[in-house]
Amino acid sequence: MSQNNQSWVTEFLFLGLSDDPQIQVLLFVLFLGIYLVTVLGSLLLIYLVLIDSQLHTPMYFFLCNLSLADFGQSNSIVPQTLVHLLTKKKVVSFMGCAAQLFFSLVFGGTQCALLAVMSYDRYFAVCDPMHYPLIMTGKICARLSLGCWTSGTVVSLVDTAFTLCLPYQGNNRIDHFICEAPALLAVASANSHKAETAMFLMGVVILLVPVSLILASYCSITVTVLRIKTTSGKLKAFSTCGSHLLVVILFYGTAIIAYMTSNASKEQTKVIAVFYTVINPMLNPLIYSLRNKEVKQALKNAIKRWKF
Template sequence: MNLSNQTWVTEFFFLGFSDDPQTQLLLFISFLIIYFVTALGNLLLIILVLADSKLHTPMYFFLCNLSVADLCFSTSIVPQALVHMLTRRKIISFMGCATQLFLFLIFGCTGCALLSVMSYDRYLAICDPMHYPLIMTKKVCVQLALGCWVSGVVVSIVDTTFTLQVPYRGENKISHFFCEAPALLALGSADTYRAEKVIFIMGVVILLAPVSLILVSYGSIIVTVVRIKTTSGRLKAFSTCGSHLLVVTIFYVSAIMTYMTPKSSKEQGKLVSVFYAVIAPMLNPLIYSLRNKEVKRALRNTITKGQICKL
């Protein structure tokens, strides 16, 4: 291929899911509802944790951080996707695409790290309750949360840098609904092996390592739960762990399929991305917190005292 006769790409065109108006409208309504629930659920959780002193515990501190990450994660993708579903020309500038990629990776990778820290927190609370207050101090919680955000920024910088270092000339149609590294690299005008290798290594750090910690933590939790004498106690613990693992499975399996599988398996990447980029941020507040009695109590108290209006 003669690259000298091709111009540098200044904008990208999203192919999206379909050109059919009815399908686009159906997708628009679905994504709008999901985003509304995502924003409402995460904002509500953040407000409740800030307003109710009884929720100032390590578990809800990490959940609050996860809600911030999820809200920003979803906002970096869905609003623009909604606009594109109502237009025929789904265009984004090169710098706009780079910005979306950078922000999307920061909040997504931070969420990955937070999920693993939350599993460790639950492991200590259930398997070693005597030492839990001594280990999960306020200082340690802040350090762990800060570490999650720093890791998200670092991975985002590395992935974005190597993705954008690939020359993009000529082809500018992205077979996706947002700017994601694998979809962008498919348009590269040069060898993308180096960038793909770096992204794979970052995937091991931010995907495989956290999911391994999660599996070990929940494995230990399950062993401890089995030893609970009361049936109601076991059922309650299994219900909680099961719902948590469901969200973790949806998020990590779809993310791993996108970032750590061969090119030949990425044709359906945009469909898989919907699970971890759109659906998971909606499920997290519903599964992790809004089903809990403590959060329901905090919601009733906050509404009664009128604290939501004051905030």
């Protein structure tokens, strides 16, 4: 491609996570292990929820959707990253970059909405257990799930459109390892103020609003739990929310730092991106399975079936 400033970019060249061959090999092994755990963990959790009638509840329905979003997020990011860790020239076409940006934002935005809906579910389960079956019906759960996927898609469309409608001429070197909106805006050939404003507003919609709903839900849950007189009752109530709260902290903490702040250095931005695009999708199924007796029992039942 000509380096003339008037030439339109048809591909992007990533600088990647490191230019040290030994570190790249180590990262490849690490990321490959994480990717396999993510894919197997997410698919296993989805499988268990589908086949075990004990898991046919609203909480596990949303967890199944979250695992599907984790699976999609990992597959939109990690395979390309693995290839680039083994190649000297880390190139991706303009359309390939656009596809990665769109799908990663769809799955990431959907996860944001799902975590908020799951806190809503936990709120009614703990604070109003008598009316919980009447409120969280199958129809309501399906609508909430559809709303989550729709919101993720809409936010992705807006962010992707504003990012890729900018002209990209001459400079195609991106100091990142994935096609991410802030990294692309940094090499755009025109003023990106409108795109940055749109991205900030979408961040408020898909990050700060769900976080506010989650905080409100957990404040009410905490007040309700503290009113429980028995220690065992308090522990049981907190255990139903502990896994979800841990996932929320890990996911939103890194995502808000990445999309709602501009103080981080490029190296810090890459590390943060590794957490919410590579590591978090792996942690979600592990956290929910290792901390949950019902999932463990469903796995034992599945293993017994496989043996017979």
